[in-house]
Amino acid sequence: MNAVDKALLPRLALRLISGNHACALAAVAAGCRFFAGYPITPSSEIAERLSRLLPEVDGVFVQMEDEIASIAAVIGASMGGVKALTATSGPGFSLKQENIGYAAGAEIPCVIVNVMRGGPSTGMPTRPAQGDIMQSRWGSHGDYPIIVLAPASVREIYSETLRAFDLAETCRTPVVLLYDQVIAQLTETVELVAAEGIRAERKWASGAREAYQPYASDGGAIPAMSRPGAGYRVHTTGLNHAENGFPTQDPETVARNLGRLLGKFEHHRDAIDSWQAIGCEDAEVVIVAIGISARAATRAIELARAGGLRLGLFRPITLWPFPEDALRAAAKHARAVLVPEMNAGQLSLEVERILGSKRVHAIHRYNGEPITPAEIAARAAAVLKEKAT
Amino acid sequence: MSSTFVDSAADFDVRDYLRMDMMPHFLCPGCGHGIALRALLWAMHELGIAKDQLAVVSGIGCAGRLSAYIDANTFHVTHGRPLAYATGLALARPDLHVVVITGDGDCLAIGGNHLIHACRRNLKLTCLMLNNEIYGMTGGQVSPTTSETMLTSTTPLGNSEPSFDACALAAAAGAGFVGREVTRHVPRLKELIKAGLAHPGFAFVEVLSDCTEIFGRKNDLGSSPEMMLRQKSDIRPSAYRDSVDTPFRANELPTGILAQTNRPEYGAAYRRAAAAQRASAAAQAGSANAKEDS
Amino acid sequence: MRDARLEIRIGGTGGQGLILSAKMLADALCAAGQRVAQSQTYEPTSRGGYCNSDLVVSDREVDFPLTTALDCLVLLDRMAVKPSWLLLKRGALVIADTRLCPELPGGDYRVHHLPLTRSAIELGSERVANIVALGALAALSAVCERKALEQAVRADTPKSFLDLNMDALAAGYGLAARATGDAPRAALPSCDRG
Known part of the structure; x- marks a missing residue:
């Protein structure tokens, strides 16, 4: 049994937990060691749980000054090599969209929970809705790929949170966990297995710096990332970039690289698709x-x-x-x-x-x-x- | 600030710290940003910060583009958000030196909320704000630091908003280290950035940098050397240490280290509290096990 | 079709501890091997707005976790009557507080008007009315074993309130016993637990 399992074991024995609680537990089990968030109903329980859980496993919890800062800090932590999560609801999800687009374009793994409540605007904070289905796919500007998982039970929030972290890493992408207020705040009997935990780790660059391309096109393979401090000293940008990560407006290079980005899930549909x-x-x-x-x-x-x-x-x-x-x-x-x-x-x-x-x-x-x-x-x-x- | 400078210019070759294959750079002739970049790299050189251990996070605008030229771990992020990205990066990776390069619009307008909270939080970060009083890249629109009465492409009648004194703002928001310098005094600027990099908490360094092509031309401020000669470096140590009367710019901006305090650094304080909690939980678990065993 | 569902609602206003008492009941049922889904409806006003906490109990996975036909309804405030009354099954158990919910619409239900809040006040705090109600509900519905419920209440109560909560729970059982003339309770007919 690893340290994480040990830390979680007393809680795993609990069989009645809420959706948001299950999400927090699964995140820690999946190896998430950074959470940044901003209070918003009905997702705040995730932040509250993780503010206690993360210090126990040498992770970091930070409540940021706003929703935008939260997603930005999460992407920043992930760029540093740490699995990271933020959680929000409709209004906050709207605010996060630009930076979700950044994570999609720069291919930075991260997980975003959006608990759907009534809308538009402030809507009905304590009532359920499913009005962010299209926003979760198309919310940021421009063309970009994204994975959205929609669990329907507390048990499934647990398993899909694990899968969200897996897919974020293996596909180098932001993954949205999308569920409604009912499922988020529902408390259900569930049986959780302690062995369920980290299944995917980030693919790190290896080999010579000169040969490394942070956005290399290698068949359908997702390009490896480089860990800051490991000697690769790459550039990451929200500008359209070439294989080497540097900005370009050369039509051919943009078409080739954006084309790879937009099609990159197709080789991984077996792992991604679930119904x-x-x-x-x-x-x-x-x-x-x-x-x-x-x-x-x-x-x-x-x-x-x-x-x-x-x-x-x-x-x-x-x-x-x-x-x-x-x-x-x-x-x-x-x-x-x-x-x-x-x-x-x-x-x-x-x-x-x-x-x-x-x-x-x-x-x-x-x-x-x-x-x-x-x-x-x-x-x-x-x-x-x-x-x- | 010490009055004698270590002149290491002889053994500092800026090309060692630049991605030379990115040259020529995209800055306009006469722009002050290149001087600021050189000063940053020189400060890094003198402090012995390895390129691999340096992470530069920059926002959008002319200043934001500088990160691409630095041979380090560089992140060019969204408009106004480099401090928020850097907060996550620095919390996740306390082993890295995290430097933010931002402009006056990026930092004080769209990113203003992140600045005041970064000052308050006091996480170890160095924020280098290059203030050229203008949105240069987008064509010369008014910024929060544009001096009053100045002409810009969106203030055809002359700017009638007061302009922020960014250092006064940072000091009032609690930044542990606040300093300002002009691009005219390169060794002084290098020393100030060095002091900021060495500061154990959040350091805010404002560089007054001329935009000759867009701002200068519009306001008939003359050539780049003429604009530079007009810069004043008036050292008033700790000007903002005790109190800040107004966040608005006076005609003459003080330079040098303007505020310096040693508040607890956020990341270390958080990790200390977490370690203490883990230790006490482990001790409790230990005593519970001992009870079970007996 | 074999319907193994039992649906319970505790309705009142925010701040009455409805969610806590539902959670205690859920814990007791869970410990007994039942499948439980506990949900709540609340308003942004944390205190004083309409609030209910619902349980769906089954001996297999709960499919739809929200209530649609109530077997048991506890009313700790008149505000909870309107949103709940139409959901009642025929013959459902209704427990209403005499003071805060004095009037009820008619219907074919097993209605018990009990002095839940008054008992709580007599015990020293109106805040334990939720626990008194829990005791009465458990006794009148026979939904779970008293021992399991006592254990759940104990587990969810801070030490300084333990005596008060256990007294409140006992008071609830006492009110139920007096209301039914100490007749032993049968399981609810709609609750098929094989």
Whole structure:
């Protein structure tokens, strides 16, 4: 047992924990040793937990002066070679976007938790929403790749936080953990295994300085990073850069390097893609949902099947890049597709795009009240009836 | 500040610290920023800071571009945020010398919040703010340090806002080390940066640097040598040590070390508290084990 | 369809310790091997705004973790009546504080009006009304063993409040016993635990 497991063991024995608590525990288990944040409901519990946990494992917690400084400090710590996390909610996520773009462009690993609450603007701080689905993918300016994971339970917040740190390192990218207020502040019985912890470490540059290229294009491989102090003395910039890291506006060089950046996840989709499909094989209606809406759908399937209506659920756990092929396969035989989501229409747009000709129905809810299993079951029945007539 | 300077110019070759393959640099003829860069590297040389142990974090603007020329671990980050990036880097890597290079707009306008909190927090960092009173790269717009009545591309009627005295601001926000120098006095500037680099906490060093091409031309301030001759280096040690009356610029800015205190450095204080907590937890666990064993 | 869910709500206002009492109950159920999901609804006003803390209990993984049909409802303030009343299942157990929630709409429910806050005040602090309510809830619903609940309350209580909280819990059990004439409680019919 390593020191981290030992430090966490008394807590791992606890079986009732909240989503935000699970996130903090998993971050430490994944090797996160730096957190910078700014207080915001409903994510502050992550900061509060880590302010106690990190000093225990020789890590650093710092509450910064604002949301922008928090993400900046996290990227700074990661540039120094330390796994780093920040956590926020809608308004803070908006403020962090420019620097998330920097991390994506300069390829600095980091993990950002965004607990979704009502919006726009200050919205409803204590009520759930799922209105940041598109922002999590497209929130910063310009073209850039990003990975977004959408856990739906406390248990899954734990496992997806571990995976977020893994993917951040192996793909050299910011990873967003996106979950709603319900899941964040929900306390559930979970069984955590102490052995679950660090699975991926950063790939560090080795060999001669002259031969090292911080943004080398090597097939589909993610280029290695160099640790400050290790003798490579590289330049990192938010400007478009060449393989050597220095700024360039040469069209060919920009196209080549930005092209590699934008396509860099494609070689790693096996590790990145993750989804859950329940009962899709024989489903008349396939529901596509994340977070609390997916939990409602899970129950709706049971309610509906008990009444003779065959529903299925496709739940993207990796929300971006969207597991497109898996969705197409899951929805192949369905007569209809239904997307319940707590926003005015975001996931349904992506599902429509992927499924092309298939009519996509949706429940769009933005009043802070979660969609219930009964509502989903009733709407699915109505959709089929509509089709039949 | 000591009145005699160690003149190591003979054994200092700035090219040893520059990425010479990045030359020619992009600064305008007559720009003061190159002098400031040279002074920084000279100070580093005299302190014996290894290039590998130096991390330079810079923001956006003319000053922000300087990091690319330094043969060190360099990070050119987003506008206004170099102090925030550097805070994370310095906390995560206390073994590195972290230097921020920023401009007056980067540091005092878009990054003003980070500056006052970096001063308050007192993490070991050296912040070199190159003040040329203008947003040069974007075409000469008014900045928080543009002198009153001056013409810029966004103050066609003359600047009517008061300008910040950045050192007074930093001192009032609690910076442990505050100093200012002009580019005209290179050895003095080098000595000031050296003192800042050697300071155990947050050090704020303002360099008054001329923008000849954009600011000077617009305001008929003459050639680069003429502008430089107008610079005044008026040493008033510890001018801001006791109190700061106003954060606004007076006609004459004092230079030299303007405030110096030895407040506890944040990173070390944090690590000490954490170590103490770990020790006490270990002691508790030890005594609990002993009880179980007996 | 076999529905293994049991849904409980403790409703009142912020600052009454509703989340703490729900957490204690959840701990007791968890220790007994039950699957529990505990959620809360609250307003940005930390003190005095409407607040509820809900539990969904099951002997398997809880799918939808929020309440949709309440088996048990504890009301520590009249503010909690309106958002909760329509969620009640037929025959559900309702425990309401006599002082803070004196009037209830009608319906086919097992209603007990109990002096929860008054008992707490008599014990020395209105702040333990949540624990009195917890005791009454556990006794009237038979949702968990008294011993397990006592253990959970003990574990979640700072030393200086231990006696007071244990007295409050006992007072809750006492109120329930008087209300039902000491009749032994059967498990709720809707709670299928095999």
